[in-house]
Amino acid sequence: MASTMRTSAESAVERPVPPSMVERMTLILDLFEHPHTHRTLEDVTRRTRLPRSTAHRILDQLVRLRWLEHTNAGYRLGGRALGLGGREPAQNALRSAAAPVLHDLAIRTDLVVHLAVLTGTDVYYLDKVGGRSAVEVPSRVGGRAPAHCTALGKAMLAWLPPERVDAEYAGAVRRTPRSITDLAVLHQELDRIRRRRGLAFERGECFSKVGCVGMALRGEDGPVAAISLVGDARAPLERVAPLVVQAAHAVSAELFGSSAPPREDVTLPRGPARRLAAVSDDQS
Known part of the structure; x- marks a missing residue:
């Protein structure tokens, strides 16, 4: 006692x-x-x-x-603390949450699937799940690419403050003739992505023969990563875009639960889909 x-x-x-x-x-x-x-x-x-x-x-x-x-x-x-080793556990948790969804997406589409985060002005590839064409896609786990030239990057940039985009992409580098380097044009592109509820497209902006469709994984504080499907730049990526949307919502729900942004319907552009479908049918 x-x-x-x-x-x-x-x-x-x-x-x-x-x-x-x-x-x-x-x-x-x-x-x-x-x-x-x-x-x-x-x-x-x-x-x-x-x-x-x-x-x-x-x-x-x-x-x-x-x-x-x-x-x-x-x-x-913050960035300084994460740079001392806190980033790796977060990335491992992200990869673990996304892995089954990425593999399912690759199997269903037979396309290459990417998972990436934003690092500075680049996207940093955390994972790459391949279809038959994986070796033909010039990306690798641990590699980087300019964010403004990729669907992954643009999907994340669309949800950042405009002043941050201005500060970091004023001197954007042109990778191909289709790369967006003008800030006004980049902001127009990001606005189109927001109007599509986050769905981003890229055709030949980073690599001339590669096209992508991507969407960010978003929590309460904005985008933390993005996933994308990769194919030929002439392929009708609008056909598989709904699967990217479903995958992004599934991973976001796994990561953030009830704090993930509410699921919204995505409006897809119609004209390019019909034209690209015709191109694909002609090539098959």
């Missing part, structure tokens, strides 16, 4: 708040166990027992230094 009373009394005594700034910053950063963990100011104050004004000041400093990001859902790990 006496032992129980001592334990209760000891637990009632709060541990002292760490005196140094480094210790306080570490105390806060330790709350973010995973790359997708979000904490509100109230969470941080309650868990660290720091004064609210102190916690808020330190959080602001961590955001300015890119150790954290401040989103609509609260604070989460």
Whole structure:
């Protein structure tokens, strides 16, 4: 009984708040166990027992230094923290969630499927699931491509703030004669993608003979990755676009659950589909 009373009394005594700034910053950063963990100011104050004004000041400093990001859902790990090793667990979780969907998509279409994330101004390929033409598609896991030239990249750029697109793509490089390098034209393309509820197309913009249809995987804070189907630049990709939409929604639901954006119907362009279908039939 006496032992129980001592334990209760000891637990009632709060541990002292760490005196140094480094210790306080570490105390806060330790709350973010995973790359997708979000904490509100109230969470941080309650868990660290720091004064609210102190916690808020330190959080602001961590955001300015890119150790954290401040989103609509609260604070989460920022680019600097992820760059020290937090990115790999997040990418592994993403690949695990997407793997069965990507394989099913490849089997159903006999096309190459990509999974990629946005890194700087490039897309970074996390996975590549092949159809018979996999060896003919000039991409590889761990490779990169300019985001503004790919369906994967444009699908993610469409949901970023316009000022970020302006800052990062003002000097966009032309990969092929069809690459979009003019900012005004790029914004028009991104607007078309948003009006199609996120569905992006690319034909010969990155590699002259390759075409793609892609869609972003979106959480509360915007796009975290994208998936795409890859085929011949002359192929009627509109025919398989609904499967890309279904796959993107399935992976988003697996990753984010109820916090994923609501599923919306996608409007496909009709004219190009008829013309490309005719081209494909002529070639078959």
